[in-house]
Amino acid sequence: LMMYVWKALEDAGYSSDSLAGSQTAILVGTATTGYTGLVTQSGVALEGYSSTGSVPSIGPNRMSYLLNFHGASEPIETACSSSLVAVHRGVRLLLSGECDGAIVGGVNTIITPEAHISFSKAGMLSVDGRCKTFSSSANGYVRGEGVGMLYLKRLSDAERDGDHIYGVILGSAENHGGRANSLTAPNPKAQASLLVDAYRKSDIDIRTVGYVE
Template identity: 50%
Template sequence: MDDDIAVIGIDCRFPGAADAAQFWDNLAGGVNSIREVPPGRFDWRRYFGDPREPNKTNSKWGGFIEDVDKFDNDFFHVSPTEAQLMDPQQRLMLELCWGCLEDAGYLPGSLAGSDTGVFVGVAGLDYRELLEARVPSVEAHRSTGNYLSLVANRVSYFLDLRGPSIPYDTACSSALYALHYAAQSISSGETGMALVAGINIILTPSTFISFSKTGMLSPTGQCRTFDAGADGYVRGEGGGVILIKPLKKAVEDGDHIYGVIKGSAINHGGRAQTLTSPNAFAQSQVIQEAYKRAGISPDRVSYIEAHGTATPKGDPLEITGLKRAWRYLERHFNVKASEGTCAIGALKTNIGHLETASGIAGIIKVLLAFQHRQLPPLVNFSQLNPNIELGGSPFYLVKALQDWQASGPAGGAARALVAGVSSFGFGGTNAHVVLQSYEAVQ
């Protein structure tokens, strides 16, 4: 328990879900929250077409949240002028961090002056792009409103938190990098508690156009992870926050514990086929390292929340990396994982790829699944990608809502559940986090 870290608070806003309760209901119900780009963002009709043509995208779909333009500036002591120049990512982060502390049972003001840290995965600059295009006069608040460092720093300022306050941009793995370093900060004694988050807001067509030209986005508008019809991913937006602290301290303080962070690892794939090509060897290595640090053998792992970007080549490579990691870990721990004992799911089929927020969305999905002891279904799946072979392996896909049973010796509902969450950045930055359900000692 000494090295374990507890998750004691959650708040989120994801496509189709204004809070964690609605998020779980959608997951359990297999709800698909993808839709056309809403009118309040940009007119997709101006840009939809053949991506080989200038400024055209073959994607007009995404996972979007509601009321991205709404903000109670008075509550957060922000003037109307400053609020108008603030990136919505800053506004939403303030709201989510406040809600997370409330969910944990803490008066936000009670943390003033503490060494609580703020670690945020963030990269998008859509609002800055809008301001530069539509507001030619540069005002003082434009800089503080749009520098990515302020997404974390503004939370620390508002709540008077004195711990580290750091944004992380490793593309799709940003939020898990933030969690990795937040956990290290707590373990070293630098930080007593930490707010860990990921956020992504979509406001302009620029990234749609660029990613379409690289072939990343689905021209049919759905993430079909691990399916034979997978043809790319659909972009998504939203934000999530968790509050973490040492497990031993959480138990002493009587906190509600959603789950336990047992270990994590990060790496880079080095020189691959191209800058953005996934590297199954590096993915395998980061997974191996995470379970070695956690001290958890592969026969105890009963769920993997996959990165699962629904690309014809990326999905098979991810499964190859997982299988390679399991073979190594079986040798390392001298165990054998039984066939069909570790489920695989992918949140992107429900809400799209939240990019810098995708990792925290996966973490929250697993934490909620711990609470309900159920595994939600993989959406948009009909036939396995012919380049993926699961037969004879420990892995299987979750095709319907099912009860979640623990794996390993003496497995059963009473034992702790163990899961892993993967996030792989398109620049080669890989991350894997090992989570375990909290089972109170009677």
């Protein structure tokens, strides 16, 4: 996580010193990895750093501490949507003026089998290990490991500062499905409402929207 936060800054053309003391936020989509359980099972004696090495909030907080950022510093845990929700929250903070920049993204590692076994027994995972989004033959999802971080700024600020801009987020939204067939089942009506909300905020012709996988 630390490496890719640093890389995001470097790729944006900034050094850590140039943003020190700024209202830069760090929002990280994350999840429980099972690391704490491994430490407990190992029989290694707990020490003063045990808690700060395993609490989810410390991930982004450690980055803010290292880089001397004064903006919001939060973990986001909304299961599969965590990374995108982190992006959305970063956008909202920028638009509200609560921060001047936001490093957003997500990280996930799979180091213990328990969650995988549980998801498999619940019928959530693809039996052939392939994610077939939007396909009639879709039979579950596939877990993955990785990390990705983005540095966001208001468009007017990025243009003023001469930043190289990879893309512009025209609109974002979040919601919850509420009551559905089950706790983990998607609610198609709520998902459609979410898309419409995002389209309205972006003020674009939805016929121009594409999906690339």
